[in-house]
Amino acid sequence: MSTQTTQATDPRTATTIPGFRGELIAPGDPAYDTARAVWNGGVDRHPRLIARCRGSADVVAAVRFARERGLEITIRGGGHSVAGLAVCDDGMVIDLSTMRAVWVDPVDRRARVQGGALWTDVDRETQVHELATTGGIVGHTGVAGLTLGGGLGFLARKHGLTIDNLLAAEVVTADGAIVRAAADENPDLFWALRGGGGNFGVVTTFEFALHPVGPSVMAGPIFWPAAETTDVLHFYRDFVAEAPDELGTVVRLGTAPPLPAIPEQLRWRPAVAVFSCYVGPLDEAEQVLSPLRRFGTPLIDLLSPTPYADFQCALDEISYRHGWHYYWKATDLTDLTDDTIAVVADHAYAAGSPRSYAAMFHLGGAIARVPADATAYVGRHVPHNIIVDAAWLPEEATQHATTEPAWARDFLRALEPHRAGSVYVNFLDVDDGSRVREAYGDAIYRRLAEVKTSYDPDNTFHRNRNIEPA
Secondary structure (H helix, E strand, C coil), X not given: CCCCCCEEEXXXXXEEEECCCCEEECCCCCCHHHHHCCCCCCCCCCCCEEEECCCHHHHHHHHHXXXXXXXXXXXXXXXXXXXXXXXXXXXXXXXXXXXXXXXXXXXXXXXXXXXXXXXXXXXXXXXXXXXECCCCCCCCCEHHHHHHHCCCCCCHHHHCCHHHHEEEEEEECCCCCEEEEECCXXXXXXXXXXXXXHHCCEEEEEXXXXXXXXXXXXXXXXXXXXXXXXXXXXXXXXXXXXXXCCEEEEEEEEECCCCCCCCHXXXXXXXXXXXXXXXXXXXXXXXXXXXXXXXXXXXXXXXXXXXXXXXXXXXXXXXXXXXXXXXXXXXXXXXXXXXXXXXXXXXXXXXXXXXXXXXXXXXXXXXHHCCCCCCCCCCCCCCEEEEEEEEECHHHHHHHCCHHHHHHHHHHHHCHHHECCCCCHHHCCCCCHHHHHHHHHHHHHHHHHHHHHHHCCCXXXXXXXXXXXX
């Protein structure tokens, strides 16, 4: 029995990719504008060709085709990069967005995940077995981008970063080869993939360790009036310093979003919130979280037993909606000193758009127990980091497109004396290219450059937080 390899052809450009069975989308195609759109609606780029892949063989064919023709290459997983790294002008987008399968082995507690999957896909399949792995705080974030940059999420203090749970990866390299990276196979590449971003190839499959989680966790936000921000942050600093690893928290400073459970009169009101997720027993959660719930005069307390998968995507369409315009600035913090808290309280509510906010992640726990050189992630011993997220509606561009980014930059400048000298690479925006070395530090950057030289000496994959070959 013989088989015949088909070729995909785009009649408008007479483009044929040998061996490609996916979908080719070019300018003029009815699907083109939808296919080139990414999460950040402020990104408006026009690729020459979008190669929507069905599997690894399509990725190999697309990489080889683009290299032969000297086309710029970008890789689209979830398309969630604030800088719009998934799409380019006049090049090729290798689009994995239809490669979203998740296979779960509940006995060995492992999951195999295709490179175009979103975290909602992973949580949906793993929670059937009451299992999970660290997966960010937004359901429609892509697995690939979050993982390759490190992977912060509510489970990180208990179970480590996403990269700490990565067991293996299948990678299409710049020469069109398929290689496996794991602790015992191409270990240099495996090290680099865990934090080094999309510099080394196209990851078509990830394999993760899973942990018992849920199905219900004690989770949700507590909101206080903005006027109580300084007091809340002082209390929070001491509270989380003694918190068990089972408790993951994120502080959000902005306005109360229009969650269904928030009364109309509180929506869009300036407020500070602590979002918590406790992954231990529910009776323990009540005891651990009781001091936080009793503090101050909360506007509303939404902590309750909640399905983990639901909590992970609770804000997807409320605060992180596709198509809004976004601009980020971020830094790791030395600690939440009184002076740091004063800067945060002074700047957090100065944004013009009610959709803008700042968020602080509490780190430590299992993150800090991994040796600093075990992966290409720098901020192992940072206690907190902060992201300043300017956000506005597309129709508000005239009003906010200049003022909101200026607010974010001013906020970051004010934090300068309190910065730890590092930054989470996944939080870098389009104008942060010069901060790549800050994200890695000199020693890790040099090691990443050596791996880059081995696997991508021509810097084929450079539309990213680029590590240049040594």
